[in-house]
Amino acid sequence: MRDALLLLTASAVMVAGLWAWRRWHYPSFWLALGFPIVALSVRASWRRVALGCGLxxxxxxxxxxxxxxxxxxxxxxxxxxxxxxxxxxxKPFMWLPLPTRHGWRVTLHTLEGQTPGDYADAAERLAHSWGVHAVRVSSPRPGRVVLMATMRDPLVTVAQLPASPELLKVTVGRLETGQPWVIDFRTVPHWLNAGATQSGKSNLANALIVGLAPQPVALVGFDLKGGVEFTPYSPRLSALATSRAESVGLLADLVGLMTDRMGLCRQAGARNIWQLPPAIRPVPLVVLIDELAELYLMADKSEKDEIAKTSTALLRVAQLGRAFGLYLFCCGQRIGSDLGPGVTALRAQCSGRICHRVNDPETATMTLGDLDPAALVSARAIASETPGVAIVASQDGQWYRARSFYVTEATAEHAAHTHAHLAPAWDEITAHLPESITA
Ligand SMILES: Nc1ncnc2c1ncn2[C@@H]1O[C@H](COP(=O)(O)OP(=O)(O)OP(=O)(O)O)[C@@H](O)[C@H]1O
Incomplete structure (x- = not known):
């Protein structure tokens, strides 16, 4: 009986392998030999593995x-x-493993009283038992969990940045599942991008600039590192603030712009700018902030007022910006409550979270917040030899290991110069604002 089942399984995995080959043109070795052997051994050892992993x-x-x-x-x-x-x-019932680009996946029926969390807790034990790089758990519907095994780390090398033709949607890298890592501002409007120095934060911002530069969007930069990061991209930026004083003025403009767009939507009976007719729809605006902490750090008490204004304005943009086409991408080495209550409130508004390699567990905790504790462990395990690798809380509500495409400053600068003619002038964007705001 057992032999017949194994034979049946072997035939089925061969058929699955052939199907995968036709679909993805797998290397024949993995298809013809590797995958069927792995799939059979996974099926044959499932009782022992499930017992050992407490499932x-x-x-x-x-x-x-x-x-x-x-x-x-x-x-x-x-x-x-x-x-x-x-x-x-x-043991939980296991379907046939199916090949994927970097390994295989299998669907299980949970036993009574089990939740996907029980499988997520056992993921590391499962990975060791099967000798694979990692096992990720998802649950497509109640009573089912899908285990996705990756044979080796797919993030060691990632390909080149592809074109991003869809508005406000940029493919910035690759997830460990082999799927593209997409930052879609219309789905997740505000993002936090944390990481220690040399962890790959600016590289990710470069990827965003290259992706957004050919699109009909206005880019606004806040570069409190004295402008060293974003000044080379200024041809494609509609506005750039490089000091605290300039930031206060630019943020006041953004709040004014938001209020103006609110009025426009109210008059047209629209809930957001996307419901307005294209002829009167204002241009969407992506705000890139490098070194968020610099906006909040206080050298002496004389800066208190400026910081309070900055903090309030930024929070208002984060709270109300989405409907009026204002999107935030905030980078920082440390984004914590020690910077003041403004940062904590801002963090709560940013549902997109990216955590590169960090030096301390608190930063990972602050960035990834209340995600699965395994995400924090994974963030702490990012090696300094792999800059660009990050833990991403994605729009599907799950977290993933991902790596951004390598985008040099020269590539981003080239994109900024090539598409400079698409940058709307700041005076044009703020033309309807009252003098008191733009002054
Ligand atoms: N996805 C990637 N693939 C390969 N190399 C990368 C990647 N991302 C970054 N790097 C390398 O890591 C170096 C540091 O990256 P980056 O400047 O983006 O770090 P950072 O976090 O912005 O550092 P800092 O805070 O000091 O500015 C880059 O010079 C680049 O060579």
Whole structure:
């Protein structure tokens, strides 16, 4: 019976392999030999693995068992086989593994009382048992979990940045599942991008600039590192603030712009700018902030007022900006409550979270917040040899390991110069604002 099942499984995985080959043109070795062997060994060892990883449940079953019987004339105890109810370990039902680009995936039926969290807790144990790089858990519907195994780290090398033709949507890298890592501002309007120095934050901002530069959007920069990061991209930026004083003015403009767009939407009976007719729809605006902490740090008390204004304005943009086409991408080495209550409130508004390599667990905790604790462990494990690798809280509500495409400053600068003619002038954008705001 067991052999027949294995034979059936082998034939099915061969068919699955052929299908995958036709679809993705797999290397024939993995298809013809590697995957069927792996799939068979996964199926064959599932009982032991599930038992070892604590994923089985005791169930009462009718079973033939051996029980001691009468004492024979030789003095030995006779044994009898009896059909009786006993508690046996039951494993979750496993479907056939299917090949994926970087390994395989398999669907399981959860046992009563189990949740996807139980499988997520066991993911590391499963990865070690199967000898794979990582196992990720998702749950497409109640009662089912999908285990996605990656054979080796797919983030060691990632390909080149592809074109991003869709408005406000940029493919910035690759997820460890092999899928593209997409930053879609219309789905997740505000993002926090944290990481220690040399962890790849600016590289990600470069990827965004290259992706957004050919699109009909206005880009606004806040570069409190004295402008060293964003000044080379100024041809494509509609406005750039490089000091605290300039930031206060630019943020006041942004708040004014938001209020103006609110009025426009109200008059047209629209809930957001996307419901306005294209002829009167204002241009969407992506605000890139490098070194967020610089906006909040206070050298002496004289800066208190400026910081309060900055903090309030930025929070208002984060709270109300989405409907009026204002999107935030905030980068920083440390984004914590020690910078003041403004940062904590801003963080709560940013549902997109990216955590590169960090130096301390608190930064990972502050960035990834209340995500699965495994995400924090993963963030802490990012090696300094792999800049650009990050933990991303994605729009599907899950977290992923991902790596941005390598985009040099020269590439971003070239994109900024090539598409400079698409940068709307700031005076044009703010033309309707009252003098008191733009002054
Ligand atoms: N995705 C990537 N792939 C390969 N190399 C990368 C990647 N991202 C960054 N790097 C490398 O890491 C270096 C540091 O990256 P980056 O300047 O983006 O870090 P950072 O976090 O902005 O540092 P800082 O805070 O000091 O400005 C870059 O010079 C680049 O060579």
């Amino acid at each position: 089985t449940k005791k169930r009462q079953r009718w079973w033939f068992t051996t029980v001691p019987g009468a004492i024979a004339s030789t003095g030995l105890v006779k044994v009898r086989r009896r059909f009786q109810r006993v508690a046996v370990d039951t």
